[in-house]
Amino acid sequence: MNLEFSPEELAFQQEVRTFIAENYPANLRGKQDEGDELSKDDFLSWHRVLYKKGWVAPAWPVDYGGTGWTATQRYIWSEETARADCIRLMPFGLTMVGPVIYTFGTPEQKAKFLPRILSGEDWWCQGYSEPGSGSDLASLRTRAIRDGDDYVVNGQKTWTTMAQHADWGFFLVRTNTDAKQQEGISFLLIDMKSPGVTVRPIITLGGEHEVNEVWLEDVRVPVENRVYEEDKGWTCAKFLLAHERTGIAGVAASKRGVEKIKSIALSETDGDRPLLLNPFFRRKVAELEMDLTALEFTELRTLAGEAAGKGPGPESSLLKIKGSEIQQRITELALEAAGHYGAPYFRGFGEGDNEHPIGPEYANRAAPTYFNTRKTTIYGGSNEIQRNIIAKMVLGL
Amino acid sequence: MDFNYTDTQDMLRDTLARFLADTYDFETRKKMIASADGRDPGIWRALATELGILSAPFSEEQGGLGGGALENMIMMEELGKVIAIEPYLQTVVIGGGALKAAGGALADAVIPEIIGGNVIIGFAYAEPQGRYDLANLTTTAKKEGAGFVLNGHKAVVYAAPWATHLLVTARTGGGQRERNGAELFLIDANLPGITRRDYPTVDGFSASEIYFENVSIPADAHLPGGIDLIEQIVDEATMAVCAEACGVTRKLHEGTLDYSKQRQQFGQPIGRFQVLQHRMADMFLEAEQIMSMTLMGTLRLDLPADERKAAVSLAKAKVARSANFVGQNAVQTHGGIGITQELAIGHYFKRATMIEGQFGSADWHLDRFEQLTYPKG
Numbered sequence: 001m002n003l004e005f006s007p008e009e010l011a012f013q014q015e016v017r018t019f020i021a022e023n024y025p026a027n028l029r030g031k032q033d034e035g036d037e038l039s040k041d042d043f044l045s046w047h048r049v050l051y052k053k054g055w056v057a058p059a060w061p062v063d064y065g066g067t068g069w070t071a072t073q074r075y076i077w078s079e080e081t082a083r084a085d086c087i088r089l090m091p092f093g094l095t096m097v098g099p100v101i102y103t104f105g106t107p108e109q110k111a112k113f114l115p116r117i118l119s120g121e122d123w124w125c126q127g128y129s130e131p132g133s134g135s136d137l138a139s140l141r142t143r144a145i146r147d148g149d150d151y152v153v154n155g156q157k158t159w160t161t162m163a164q165h166a167d168w169g170f171f172l173v174r175t176n177t178d179a180k181q182q183e184g185i186s187f188l189l190i191d192m193k194s195p196g197v198t199v200r201p202i203i204t205l206g207g208e209h210e211v212n213e214v215w216l217e218d219v220r221v222p223v224e225n226r227v228y229e230e231d232k233g234w235t236c237a238k239f240l241l242a243h244e245r246t247g248i249a250g251v252a253a254s255k256r257g258v259e260k261i262k263s264i265a266l267s268e269t270d271g272d273r274p275l276l277l278n279p280f281f282r283r284k285v286a287e288l289e290m291d292l293t294a295l296e297f298t299e300l301r302t303l304a305g306e307a308a309g310k311g312p313g314p315e316s317s318l319l320k321i322k323g324s325e326i327q328q329r330i331t332e333l334a335l336e337a338a339g340h341y342g343a344p345y346f347r348g349f350g351e352g353d354n355e356h357p358i359g360p361e362y363a364n365r366a367a368p369t370y371f372n373t374r375k376t377t378i379y380g381g382s383n384e385i386q387r388n389i390i391a392k393m394v395l396g397l
Numbered sequence: 398m399d400f401n402y403t404d405t406q407d408m409l410r411d412t413l414a415r416f417l418a419d420t421y422d423f424e425t426r427k428k429m430i431a432s433a434d435g436r437d438p439g440i441w442r443a444l445a446t447e448l449g450i451l452s453a454p455f456s457e458e459q460g461g462l463g464g465g466a467l468e469n470m471i472m473m474e475e476l477g478k479v480i481a482i483e484p485y486l487q488t489v490v491i492g493g494g495a496l497k498a499a500g501g502a503l504a505d506a507v508i509p510e511i512i513g514g515n516v517i518i519g520f521a522y523a524e525p526q527g528r529y530d531l532a533n534l535t536t537t538a539k540k541e542g543a544g545f546v547l548n549g550h551k552a553v554v555y556a557a558p559w560a561t562h563l564l565v566t567a568r569t570g571g572g573q574r575e576r577n578g579a580e581l582f583l584i585d586a587n588l589p590g591i592t593r594r595d596y597p598t599v600d601g602f603s604a605s606e607i608y609f610e611n612v613s614i615p616a617d618a619h620l621p622g623g624i625d626l627i628e629q630i631v632d633e634a635t636m637a638v639c640a641e642a643c644g645v646t647r648k649l650h651e652g653t654l655d656y657s658k659q660r661q662q663f664g665q666p667i668g669r670f671q672v673l674q675h676r677m678a679d680m681f682l683e684a685e686q687i688m689s690m691t692l693m694g695t696l697r698l699d700l701p702a703d704e705r706k707a708a709v710s711l712a713k714a715k716v717a718r719s720a721n722f723v724g725q726n727a728v729q730t731h732g733g734i735g736i737t738q739e740l741a742i743g744h745y746f747k748r749a750t751m752i753e754g755q756f757g758s759a760d761w762h763l764d765r766f767e768q769l770t771y772p773k774g
C-alpha cells in the first residue's frame with residue numbers, strides 16, 4: 001500500500017494537464033471568470049471536447065465508450081479537472097441514466113441512447129421527486145397505464161434539474177397500484193417533446209432557474225422505452241441512487257473550493273493583516289481541510305473497493321453526507337469572508353451584461369451560492385435518509 | 398429585577414403587530430420589493446402619522462413617547478416577524494439614537510422630522526477595507542472654512558436609495574485605523590458631490606455604494622462624540638438587529654413546526670420522526686436563547702462603555718450562532734421547498750443569514766468580549 005503515483009500515472013497526469021490547458025474552451029473560461037450564467041451550449045462545449053477525445057465517460061465500460069482507466073487514473077482525472085476549474089459535466093445522462101441503460105437496458109435501448117448521451121446530442125433530466133414524494137420516494141403517484149404498445153402517463157414531478165433544456169427524461173412511474181409500493185414502479189424514458197409534457201420553472205433563493213416542475217398529461221410513451229421489467233423500476237432507482245452518491249462526494253471540487261476560500265481570505269483585509277491570518281478564520285479553514293482530507297481518503301478506500309469488484313454499497317451514504325456538509329461549509333466561509341459585500345444582490349450576470357460587480361468579484365455570488373448550496377443536504381436522498389440507510393443497511397439497526 | 402413590559406410597551410407591540418398583520422403579508426412584501434421603489438412608502442407614512450409610533454424611543458421633550466432601547470427592541474422584534482424592509486433600524490434606532498446622544502440644534506430640528514416620517518436616514522459607516530472595525534476609515538472630513546469637505550467611498554449603505562439624510566463616519570484626523578479622529582456627521586443625502594450606485598440586497602432591502610467627492614458640509618452637521626459615540630450607536634443598532642432576530646427566528650421555528658405537522662412522508666407527518674422532533678426542540682432552545690440574550694444586551698446598553706460592549710458582544714455572538722442554526726435547520730426540515738422563492742421560510746432564512754454578519758460576526762464579537770474581559774497575555 002502506498003500513495004505515490006507510478007511513473008505511468010505521473011505521465012498520465014501530465015497528459016491530462018496538457019490536454020486541459022490546450023483544449024478547455026476559452027469562451028467558457030471567460031464566462032466562468034466573469035461569473036456569468038452558463039447556457040446549455042456552454043455546458044455542452046466542454047462535453048463535446050471530451051467526447052471528441054474519448055474521455056467523456058471515464059467510468060463507463062470500454063465496450064460502451066468508457067476509457068478503461070484504472071481507479072487511480074480516474075482519481076487523477078477528477079483532481080486535474082477540478083484543479084483547472086473545469087465545469088462539471090451534467091450528470092443526468094453520463095452518470096445517471098447511462099449506467100442504468102448499459103446495466104439494465106435492451107440492446108436496442110443501448111444502441112439508441114448511449115451514443116447520444118456520449119456525444120451530448122441528448123440532454124437528460126431526472127423525473128423522480130413529486131410534490132408529495134420527496135424523502136419517501138417510493139410513495140410516488142405519477143401513473144402509467146398500459147394502452148396497447150404505449151403507456152399513458154399522468155402526474156407531476158418536481159425539482160427536475162435543468163429540465164428546461166432537456167430532450168429526454170428518465171422517470172419513475174407507478175404501473176401497479178396493487179403491489180407493495182416499491183414493487184409497482186417502472187423506469188420510463190420519456191421524450192420531453194412529447195405532447196402533454198409541460199415544464200414550469202421554480203426559482204430558488206439565489207434567484208436561479210435550475211429546477212422545474214414537470215407536468216405529465218396523457219403523455220404517450222412507447223413500451224419499448226421502459227428500462228428493465230415492468231414494476232421492477234425500483235431496482236434501477238436503487239442502483240442509480242448508489243451511483244449518484246459516490247459522485248456526490250465532490251472531493252476534487254471541494255479542494256478547489258478550499259483553495260478559493262484561502263485566496264479570498266488572503267485578499268480580504270482584517271485590520272493590518274489579511275483575513276487568512278485571523279486566527280479564528282484560519283482555524284475554520286484548517287478544520288475544513290481536515291474534514292475534507294478525511295472524506296478524500298474515505299472515498300479513495302471506497303474506490304479501491306470498487307476496483308476490487310465491490311460495487312458501491314450503502315457506505316456511499318457516508319460520502320454523500322460528509323461531501324454535502326463540506327460543500328455547504330465552503331460556501332458559508334466564502335460568505336463570511338465577503339463581509340459587508342455579501343449583502344448586495346448583483347443581477348448583472350446576464351449574457352452581454354458589462355456592469356462591473358459591487359465590491360470584489362468573489363463577493364457577489366457568495367450569498368446566493370450559500371443559499372443555493374443548502375440543497376446538497378436535501379437532494380440525492382436527504383442526509384436524514386442517508387443516515388437511515390447507514391443505520392439499517394450498515395449497522396443493522 | 399423586573400422582566401415585565403409596561404402597559405404602554407404592550408400597547409406599542411400590539412399596535413404594530415396588528416398593523417403589520419393587516420399590511421405586511423408575504424405576498425404584499427414581495428410586491429413592495431419588486432416595485433420600482435423597492436418598498437411601499439405608504440407603510441412608513443402610516444407608521445409615522447396613522448400609528449404615531451416612530452416617536453416611541455424619543456423623550457417627551459423631543460416629542461416622543463419617552464421610551465428608549467426597550468421600545469426599539471419591541472419594534473424590531475415585530476418588524477422581524479414579517480421580515481419588514483422598513484428603514485426603522487437606520488432611521489430611528491441609528492439616526493435617532495445618534496441625535497439623541499449628541500443633542501444640540503441639529504437634534505432638535507431633525508428628531509421631530511423623524512417622528513413625522515419626513516426623514517429617512519442611511520447609515521454610511523462601512524468601508525470596503527474596514528470589515529467590522531468602526532475606526533478603520535479612509536473617508537475624510539477635512540476642515541475647510543466654517544465647515545468640512547467629505548471625500549471617500551462608503552460600502553453597502555442600507556436604505557440609502559430612499560434616504561433624505563446620511564449619517565456618515567469620516568476621519569477628521571489620525572491614521573486609517575486610529576480611534577482618534579473618527580467622527581460622525583449627519584448630512585443631506587442629496588448634496589452636490591454625492592453619487593450613489595443603488596442595488597437590491599439579498600435580504601430584500603435596497604442599498605447603495607456611496608461616493609463623496611469634495612462634498613461641502615456645514616459645521617453643524619458634525620455630531621460631537623468621536624469613536625465613543627459611534628461605538629455606542631452601533632452597539633444600540635447591534636441589539637436592535639438581535640431583537641429583529643428574535644422575530645425572524647421565532648417565525649422560522651413556528652413555520653417549521655407547522656410544516657412538520659402537515660407534511661406527510663412514510664404515511665405520517667414528518668414531525669413524528671424523533672430525529673426531527675429533537676431538531677425542532679433544539680431550534681426552539683436556540684430561539685429562546687436569542688430572546689434571552691437580546692434582553693440581556695438591551696438592558697445593559699446603559700452601562701459604562703466597556704461593560705456595555707462586553708454584554709453586546711456576548712449577545713450578538715450568541716444570536717449569530719443561534720440564528721445560523723435555526724435558519725439552516727428550518728430550510729433542511731422543509732426540504733426542497735425551503736430553497737425556493739415561493740415559500741416565506743426561505744426569505745426568513747435569508748434575513749437571518751444577513752443578521753449573522755451585520756455589525757460583526759460571532760468570531761468578531763467573541764474576540765471583542767475576550768479582549769475586554771479576560772486577562773491580557
